[in-house]
Amino acid sequence: MKFKSANYLKWDTHHHINPKIYEDELRQMGIDKVNGLDHPKWSEKMMMKWMDEIGIERVFMSISTPGVHFGDDDHSRRFCRRLNEYMASVSKRHPDRVGAFAVVPLPDVEGAIEELKYALDVLKLDGIGLLSNLNLNYLGHEGFRRFYEEADKRNTVIYIHPTAPEIASKYYLLNYVYFFKLDTTRTIIDFMRSGYHRDFPNIKFLLSHGGGVLPAIYPTLIEAFKAENPNIEAEFEQWKSQLFVDNALISYSDEMLPTTFNFFGDNHVVYGSDLCWAQRSYKYYMKQFSMFNLNHGQFKKVFKDNVKSVFKSKESIEYSPVHNIKPESYGEEKKNRIKYHYHCMPKSVIEHLKSVNTSFCSDKIEPWNAKKVLNWMDKSHYEKVMLSLEIPDLWQLKDDAITSVLRTYNESVAEIRNKNPQKLGAFGAVDFENVEHALKEIDYCLNILKLDGICIYVKMVGKLYGEMFDDRLLKKLMLSGVPVLVHPKASSGMPIFNVNYLDSAVFAFAMLYMDQYEYLKHTDFILTHTAGLVRFLARPVGVMHYVDPHKHKARKGQALVDIYITQKETGAHYLKNVKIDD
Incomplete structure (x- = not known):
């Protein structure tokens, strides 16, 4: 029987409000737009109307980005009190239908503790709402310990919503579909890096947008994390029972939802509409979600039962991964036995680096060993490997030193x-x-060395869009007819915390947004160091192809044709099928 969302009553944990007192405050602070977008319209009456339209039985109100603290602790304390008392008044008018996540003035810890006590003990609000970073302080900040002690005593539910990290302020749409998601994941990992997951086991977290990119990037993150804490994987598996994620902005059955459900399990996914910001799209996402391959009991869990358990149960809620949920097929994967991303360090390059950089340490670098590589290929069943260079330290040198090392490498690898x-x-x-x-x-x-392809080393994050690409270079790569490996310059460290680690993914995403699709389409790009993000984010990031970056308006005609007639979304289709060799 076809799923109908109207048949299920829903508890909505991702439901923002924008009351007049909040919007007026932002405008007084000079915030006439929120990350380039107009303030959303909202009223109590509108909220109740939306709830009735899609069968929402109960909402939990929250305040979205840019938050409540703008540098003055005393002012922020008063502002939080006004907002919390306002939300409490709305809840009192609709006691069976409206709850709320209180705001607190972090990073002002004293004020936040006082407001937590008042909001939970006096106003009886349902939990606390925090942004992914509080004036660029992430949740693992050492100064937040006493705040968490109070939250832990009360078995508090903390709702986390992303806000822009400093680096993302100039990236418009890429901010929403990429940096926002990364920031949610960064802050929950930052909480773990501090050891707070061990110290405060009674706090439950509700993470927006499926936990950001955590389900996709977890294997890469956890391997990097083990260098700091060898026990982190076992600790995370235990702490995972305290994490819940909503389905807002991930309701795509071709990758994001299956990965999220398989990672968190169907006891830990809850419903989120993303109203009031998603006024034009909440019905679309509901329709997308309705197409997902869940049974009646699982839909019932997501829409209501899981949320009720979060608030009513004092104990951890067991999670069990749903390994049988498969993404929609992208088409057959090509069984190509070529390893495109294999690093080679000729001895000549090591010696050259020592000559131009006396501080260069080669102790941990293994020089090229043909016999060892051929043995590895045989065991791994590769027919061929494509060799490339990786020296993150190289890019710290001056341009003339860099180009001389690259020339030495190119001549050596040709031999x-x-x-x-x-x-x-x-x-x-x-x-x-x-x-x-x-x-x-x-x-x-x-033309001279007759090499088989080109590896471009990129640094994307931190640049303006107009600085990212040169048409002459993109055209030359396209006309060359050879494969082009895209490799980040900063390819070491922990993804997300090293913002440039994932630059090859940003390369493709920014190309879509800057309307460089023809270069993408006609060049055989191979992306490296993506940590599973490209296909996971294909649908939401793909929408950037339809937005004019200069006018910030959608190319509606092409979008309508692609979505409703050809049923092939151009940007998403490319990202699902681009070659990736991490």
């Missing part, structure tokens, strides 16, 4: 490849930011 071209291929290394060098080096690599 290595030529000794066994059946088994080995090689990417020529070029600095994507140094356009004049790249244009010349591409010609040298392909």
